[in-house]
Amino acid sequence: MSETQPERTRLAWRRSVLTATVVALLSVRYALHHGPTPWGIALASLIALTWLTFLVGVQRRIRTMDGPSPGAMRPPWPALAGATVVAMALLAGATLW
Amino acid sequence: MEPYAQARADTGGVSDHEDDTSPGIVAASLDPKRLREVGKTPDYRFSLANERTFLAWLRTALALVGGGIAVAQFLPKHSLREALAAVLMVVGAACAVRAVVYWTACERAMRLRRDLPASRFPTMLAALVCVGALALLVAVVSGAFQR
16 A cells, blocks of 8 residues: 555556646647747747756656655745746746737 | 544643744745754654655646646737736645745654644635636626627
């Protein structure tokens, strides 16, 4: 029973990465909807970078959950994960212009 | 007996929320030492449950942002289209910030063996989504989005 806890948490991280991937792809698509303009390419690169930061952070968190009694998340990782989502929201907002 | 029930029994079920919105929450969400300076490390299963709740809120935030992008991409051209998309993205960003703050407040409450902090945020978000959905319904029925 308790062995399923890290697994459920790992799967929750994986689902979050999937959601972030969908949002990132939609944002990149919209950033480039006027063609490959310099502004569009800059935004698309920033979105990709933000997504990559989230992905690398998730990989590291999942690795620290290996073991018999995984500890809680260590600040500032939750704040960084939240910041990448805020950055995605801001970058998605920037694609509207 | 579960540690929580034990702690509740010890204190007679009294809880104290005065620290839940203190400025220390922001510091504790950035600095592990600030988070660990109070209370005792709770059972890891509680922390992992808190982490999954945090992730559910992050996904809610991402879904709102994704909804904003969908509005911008797939609604017909209209003066309100960009504004609606921007509102969804702002609410999404607020959800993500709140997820971090609430995770820290819950982690701290668990360390102190206190009740989890009460929050109006889910109710307010639900009310906002409800009002938005009704407004959109009126807009669609009245033909505001037709060219």
